[in-house]
Amino acid sequence: MSGERSSDPTALAGTILPAGERAYRVVRPIATGGFSVVYLARRSDPFGREAGREVAVKVLDLPHLHERLRDAPPAFLDPDAPLAQQMAEVRERFVNEAHLLRQLRHPNIVAALDEGELPGPRGRAPFFVMEYVPGADVGEIVRRSGALDWPAALAIVGALLSALAYLEREGVMHRDVKAANLLVRPSARAVPSAADVRLIDFGLATAMTRVPRRAQVLFPREVPTRPGMWWGTLAWCPPERLAPFLAGGEEAPDVQVDLWGAGLVAYLCLTGVQPFERGRFATDADQFAALIEGRYPRPRALRPSLTPAQEGVLLRALALRPADRFRDANEFWAALREAAPG
Numbered sequence: 001m002s003g004e005r006s007s008d009p010t011a012l013a014g015t016i017l018p019a020g021e022r023a024y025r026v027v028r029p030i031a032t033g034g035f036s037v038v039y040l041a042r043r044s045d046p047f048g049r050e051a052g053r054e055v056a057v058k059v060l061d062l063p064h065l066h067e068r069l070r071d072a073p074p075a076f077l078d079p080d081a082p083l084a085q086q087m088a089e090v091r092e093r094f095v096n097e098a099h100l101l102r103q104l105r106h107p108n109i110v111a112a113l114d115e116g117e118l119p120g121p122r123g124r125a126p127f128f129v130m131e132y133v134p135g136a137d138v139g140e141i142v143r144r145s146g147a148l149d150w151p152a153a154l155a156i157v158g159a160l161l162s163a164l165a166y167l168e169r170e171g172v173m174h175r176d177v178k179a180a181n182l183l184v185r186p187s188a189r190a191v192p193s194a195a196d197v198r199l200i201d202f203g204l205a206t207a208m209t210r211v212p213r214r215a216q217v218l219f220p221r222e223v224p225t226r227p228g229m230w231w232g233t234l235a236w237c238p239p240e241r242l243a244p245f246l247a248g249g250e251e252a253p254d255v256q257v258d259l260w261g262a263g264l265v266a267y268l269c270l271t272g273v274q275p276f277e278r279g280r281f282a283t284d285a286d287q288f289a290a291l292i293e294g295r296y297p298r299p300r301a302l303r304p305s306l307t308p309a310q311e312g313v314l315l316r317a318l319a320l321r322p323a324d325r326f327r328d329a330n331e332f333w334a335a336l337r338e339a340a341p342g
Helices: 062-071 083-103 138-145 150-170 212-218 255-271 284-293 308-317 329-338
Strands: 016-019 022-032 036-044 050-060 112-117 126-131 182-184 197-199
Touching: 016 112, 016 126, 022 050, 050 083, 062 083, 083 112, 083 126, 083 212, 138 182, 138 255, 150 182, 150 197, 150 255, 150 329, 255 308, 255 329, 308 329
Parallel strands: none
Antiparallel strands: 016 022, 022 036, 036 050, 050 126, 112 126, 182 197
């Protein structure tokens, strides 16, 4: 995560954050995002002494949020809405994320432990406590090491698809599946374990349309998405969300949103390239056109050692029309396993 901010993220260092019956002492900031700061913290005893496990605390950065919305609100917000309404919507999404992560139970989804609000002088900013996942995101790993061997890529993508299969059963769309939102714990093993992989950042998550009653449990705050808007990161956005005609006159199944991101994660892991990254194009229009026209290098052109079967899985995962892709995460995972070399 990144973001220029006038507020000082280090100002919370040393602060004790009460959350229910527990408390946490903030150590230092470890990541910044568009609207939030993530801190390393440790459980504290009643006297404020560090007494337990390391955790990550995600805090809604209200001063920075105010500046961002005043200067350039994101696409998922109504630019004509009053600033106070935009602030309230982002806050509700943040609270929904905290509540959602405390309900979900999957080994490849980051677990939330507690939630609360900062003391009054800091604007009653909400925060929530998560398991701390040291290591690097998949994008960083590929930038450092290049394309991954098949077993390593299979472990990472398999863990992601397992998480997405679970989310589909729960009726949840993540809506921002990308390499930066997939963390891998460091390991001495040559091949990472699926147990070391975590899907993070559910700030844009929403309920699938087929489970309205379940949605009330998982998402206590109703925060509608503006019709016709895309969300998340353009380079990872499914083409039919940018050009609805690609869905063939029917709305693409909700699950296709996250499966597209999983396909790009697999492509990145196996080729070392994210084909729709902005830096690969001269203009924004060129990037947009490549997405909606399905123009990207064939995987074996980038990595000739891939087998035709492995390339075929990637091509199907990134087919331009949703109907030509995998129907669900389990089908995608089965195809990857079948494509494993001899």
